[in-house]
Amino acid sequence: MKEVTKHYTDGKVTVVWKNRLCQHSTLCWKGLLQVFDPRKGPWINMTGATTEQIIEQVKQCPSGALSFFMNNAENENLML
Numbered sequence: 001m002k003e004v005t006k007h008y009t010d011g012k013v014t015v016v017w018k019n020r021l022c023q024h025s026t027l028c029w030k031g032l033l034q035v036f037d038p039r040k041g042p043w044i045n046m047t048g049a050t051t052e053q054i055i056e057q058v059k060q061c062p063s064g065a066l067s068f069f070m071n072n073a074e075n076e077n078l079m080l
Helices: 027-031 051-058 073-079
Strands: 005-009 013-018 068-070
Touching: 013 051, 051 068, 068 073
Parallel strands: none
Antiparallel strands: 005 013, 013 068
């Protein structure tokens, strides 16, 4: 499988998805289907929930396939 890394942003936070790390635990979409929906393209909809909700769900990814970074220093407190 070719390694693919995709970035999705809502302006405050960017979610990074690395396909080769994904173990398909389904935690992302079972926890926040309005953002992580594998039936749709693109499968990550950053307008589906608040930045805080997205961050909390990404933190649940057991494989590290999903990660995030804040887009500017003003939003760094959301990482806590």
